Amino acid sequence: MCGIVGLFFKRGAATPALGPLLARMLCQMRERGPDSTGFALYGDEAPAGAFKVTLRAPAGAYDWAALEDELAIAFLVACPARQYGSHAVFTIGADPEPVFSWLARRHSELNIFGFGERIEVFKDVGLPDDVGSRFELVRRAGTHALGHTRMATESAVTTEHSHPFSTGPDLCLVHNGSLSNHNRVRQSLRREGIRFVTDNDTEVAAGYLTWRLRQGMSLTEALEAALADLDGFYTFAVGTEDGFAILRDPIACKPAVLAETADWVAMATEYRAIATLPGAARAEIWEPRPATVYCWHRQ
Amino acid sequence: MIKFDLARSSVRELNQRLHRVGPGDNERHWRVVNPNGAHAIAVGLTAPIHVEIKGHVGYYCAGMNASAEVVIDGHAGTGLAENIMSGSVRVRGNAAQSAAASGRGGLVVIEGDASARCGISMKGVAIVVGGSVGHMSAFMGQAGTLIVCGDAGLDLGDSIYEADIFIAGSVASLGTDCVEKEMSPANIDRVAGLLAHAQIAADARGFRRYGSARRLYNFHIDHAAEY
Numbered sequence: 267m268c269g270i271v272g273l274f275f276k277r278g279a280a281t282p283a284l285g286p287l288l289a290r291m292l293c294q295m296r297e298r299g300p301d302s303t304g305f306a307l308y309g310d311e312a313p314a315g316a317f318k319v320t321l322r323a324p325a326g327a328y329d330w331a332a333l334e335d336e337l338a339i340a341f342l343v344a345c346p347a348r349q350y351g352s353h354a355v356f357t358i359g360a361d362p363e364p365v366f367s368w369l370a371r372r373h374s375e376l377n378i379f380g381f382g383e384r385i386e387v388f389k390d391v392g393l394p395d396d397v398g399s400r401f402e403l404v405r406r407a408g409t410h411a412l413g414h415t416r417m418a419t420e421s422a423v424t425t426e427h428s429h430p431f432s433t434g435p436d437l438c439l440v441h442n443g444s445l446s447n448h449n450r451v452r453q454s455l456r457r458e459g460i461r462f463v464t465d466n467d468t469e470v471a472a473g474y475l476t477w478r479l480r481q482g483m484s485l486t487e488a489l490e491a492a493l494a495d496l497d498g499f500y501t502f503a504v505g506t507e508d509g510f511a512i513l514r515d516p517i518a519c520k521p522a523v524l525a526e527t528a529d530w531v532a533m534a535t536e537y538r539a540i541a542t543l544p545g546a547a548r549a550e551i552w553e554p555r556p557a558t559v560y561c562w563h564r565q
Numbered sequence: 566m567i568k569f570d571l572a573r574s575s576v577r578e579l580n581q582r583l584h585r586v587g588p589g590d591n592e593r594h595w596r597v598v599n600p601n602g603a604h605a606i607a608v609g610l611t612a613p614i615h616v617e618i619k620g621h622v623g624y625y626c627a628g629m630n631a632s633a634e635v636v637i638d639g640h641a642g643t644g645l646a647e648n649i650m651s652g653s654v655r656v657r658g659n660a661a662q663s664a665a666a667s668g669r670g671g672l673v674v675i676e677g678d679a680s681a682r683c684g685i686s687m688k689g690v691a692i693v694v695g696g697s698v699g700h701m702s703a704f705m706g707q708a709g710t711l712i713v714c715g716d717a718g719l720d721l722g723d724s725i726y727e728a729d730i731f732i733a734g735s736v737a738s739l740g741t742d743c744v745e746k747e748m749s750p751a752n753i754d755r756v757a758g759l760l761a762h763a764q765i766a767a768d769a770r771g772f773r774r775y776g777s778a779r780r781l782y783n784f785h786i787d788h789a790a791e792y
Contacts, residue, residue, distance in 0.1 A: 518681055518700075521643055521661065537621050537642055538602030551621065551640055553661050553680045556700065 267417035268442040269295025270429075270522075272503040272533040273543070274410040274510035277565045280309055285406030287543060291532070292394035292403075292413045294539040299415025302428035303397035304389025306438040306505055307408040312383050316359040317435070319381040320388065321369075322425065323352050330354045333373065340368055351400040352425075353379065355386050362435070377426060377463070382436030384507055389414075389428035409564065412505045414440040421466045431469040433460060434476030436507035441468040442535055443520045445498035471496055475504060489513045489559045501554075503533050511561040518556035525549040531562050567592055572599035576606055583633075586612040602642065607635050613652070627654040630671060646673045649690055662699065665692045668709065674763045681718065684711045687728050693763035701740065703730050712759055714767045722775055731756050731772040744778040 271291040275281060288305060312318045323330075330347050334356075337345040343359040358365055362381055369376060380387030388401040394415055398404065414429035421427050430438040445451075448467035451474060456462065460473040474496060478488035485506055492502075492513065501520040504511040512533050514522055525532045525540045527549045532540050540546050554560055569579050579597060586592050590612070597618045600606055604623040607616050610633035618626070621639040631650040640658035649668040656664075659677035666682070668690025675683075675692070681699035684692050687709040697715030704720070706728030716734035723740020730743075731752070739745075757769035 518662070523642075523661075536602060536623060537640070538604075538623055541601035541621070547620065552659065556681065 267298045267419075268429075269298030269415040269535045269539070270440045270442050270501065270503050270533070271295060271413045271535070271539050272411070272440075272505070272510060272512070272531075274531045274562055275564075276529060276531065276562065278409070280407045280409050282405075282407040284408040284411055285402075286404045288411045288413055289394070289398045289403045290542040291534060291539040292398060292415060294542060295413075295415045295535060296394050298535060299417045300393060301418045301423045302389065302391045302416045302425070303394040303414065304387070304416075304428045304430050304440075305398075305401075305403065305411055305413040306380060306385055306387045306430040306432065306440075307406050307411045308384045308436070308505065308507065309386055309406065309408040310384065312357050313359070316357050317362050317381055317383060318355055318357050318386065319362070319365070320353055320355050320379045320386050322377040322379050323354070324375050325352070328352070328354075336372070337365075337368075341365065350388065350402055352390065353388050353401060380430075380432035380438060382432075382434075382507060384408075385432060385436045385438060385505070387430055387432050387438060389430065390425050391423060391428065410505060410510055412438060412440050412503050420444045421464065426464050427466050429468055430505075431466070431472040433462075433469065433472040434479065436505075437472065437476055437479065438505050439468065439472040439475060440503050441471060442501045442522075443499035443515070445471060445496055445500065447497040451495065467498070471500070471502060479506075485509050485511050486559050486561045489561070493557055501535070508564040509561060510563075511559060512554050513559050514554055514556050516557040522554050523551065524554050524560060525551045566594045566596055569595060569597045570599055571597060571601065571603055571606070576603050579606065580608055583607060583610055583612075583614070583616065586614055588612060600639070604642070607633070610635070610652070621658070630654055640677070641675075645675075646671075646690075649673060659696070665690050668692070672759075672763060674765065676765070678715065684709070684728070687711065691759055691762075693759055693765050695765050695767075697734065700737070703728055703743075704740065706730075710755070710759060712756060712763075712772070714765060722777070724781060725777045727777060730775040732775065733767060733772050736773075736775070739775065742778050742781045743775055746774045746776050748772065748774045 341360040347354045347356045429440045432438040445467035448470040501522045502513045595616045600620045602623040608628040613632040623642040625644040627635040628647040632652045635654045637656045641660045643661045645660045645664040646654040649671045651671040653672040655674040660675045660679045662680040663682045665673040667686040676695040678696035679698045683698040683702040685704045687706040689708045691710045694713045700718035703722045707726040712731045717736045719737045720740035722743030
């Protein structure tokens with residue numbers, strides 16, 4: 267099972283409509299994924315020379331203000347954070363790699379769930395209604411977003427194993443299905459310097475795209491290459507800083523519906539998630555073809 | 566005409582009301598509004614009633630239909646008219662995968678395109694598709710007729726037993742044990758009849774016929790007495 271949803275506004279600035287609309291879509295996919303829920307939002311851009319990173323603390327109260335102070339001292343720049351439940355989004359005016367090394371040394375209790383100019387990633391065990399309210403989804407603005415409700419078939423039910431998986435700057439992926447060659451692909455990608463945190467198959471697909479984009483491929487080219495290299499069942503929805511893409515495997519057992527209007531593109535595992543969107547009744551609606559990349563970029 | 570609003574009542578309430586309609590009742594015409602992609606709308610109908618659904622439906626709409634006439638004024642999700650027994654189901658838009666799966670009888674009309682596995686394991690149903698069908702349509706079909714006015718995707722009729730397939734457009738590839746067969750005058754008449762019944766405009770003479778080469782059978786008819 268699993269339910270995936272995506273909403274992509276084709277143009278314009280970040281809109282406050284994004285969070286409430288994504289919340290409605292996710293709640294329609296409740297029955298498809300009762301184990302965990304996650305979403306990635308593309309919100310405001312970090313200032314020049316800075317990046318955003320979403321960190322997740324272990325259970326219990328966490329002193330994010332103390333971490334802000336520590337980061338400011340270590341990197342000699344203010345690192346403001348916004349806290350949402352167990353997660354916090356930091357904006358850091360430094361290069362990501364030294365920050366990640368520092369976090370690994372000093373704060374190995376923290377998970378890095380996503381980083382880049384605009385991406386913010388939130389995920390946790392629980393139903394979409396609960397997880398959404400934990401992270402104040404209805405109050406979140408942005409230009410596009412992906413969401414996932416998980417019914418685990420392949421690896422453990424934990425926050426870390428929840429989707430979306432983000433393995434590179436501003437890239438994230440949600441997946442309905444299961445990959446059969448992920449262990450071997452993970453080994454190869456590790457040799458290429460891609461970092462993996464879990465034993466989850468979807469994380470490998472995200473890492474694969476990160477690797478291909480790093481090689482200079484476009485998002486469409488990276489997904490076409492994935493058709494040859496990733497084996498298994500999948501419907502993927504992928505987000506980048508300015509892009510949104512859908513790919514189904516050649517057998518296309520895992521469902522997917524796409525809808526497009528002049529203003530937005532939406533994708534969901536089932537139409538009832540799209541039906542919640544304004545203008546859905548007049549949208550062009552179709553089932554994406556097997557082994558065909560659908561990709562949009564913001565204008 | 567009885568109007569039923571799925572924004573105000575549940576699918577279960579709708580289906581229970583439809584199931585209560587008896588053979589001599591007057592509640593013959595139903596209009597269902599605001600389906601919003603809900604699953605299992607108008608499933609298991611057994612009375613000869615007419616149900617019109619205004620909007621897009623989710624999975625398994627009109628499944629197991631017997632005697633009723635169901636019209637969907639929109640698109641349909643996975644498993645439309647699954648295991649239909651008799652009556653008819655019409656979709657004015659497109660249908661997702663596995664439309665009319667394992668249907669035993671009746672007529673399923675898809676005015677737009679049908680996705681993958683249309684008519685999978687069909688067992689007697691007649692399916693008329695105004696547009697094209699996706700890959701592995703009529704997979705393991707055992708009886709019945711699939712008519713496609715557009716094109717067919719990969720592996721058409723894979724592992725087919727005895728169903729008849731008629732395609733007007735191109736066939737991306739034939740599945741295992743599916744072959745092209747002669748289109749006889751009787752076949753043309755049959756296609757013309759079904760097209761007329763389905764109210765789909767197409768020239769029956771423009772179709773090609775496909776079916777089983779019967780090489781995958783576990784038994785051979787000459788050995789029938791030995792089983």
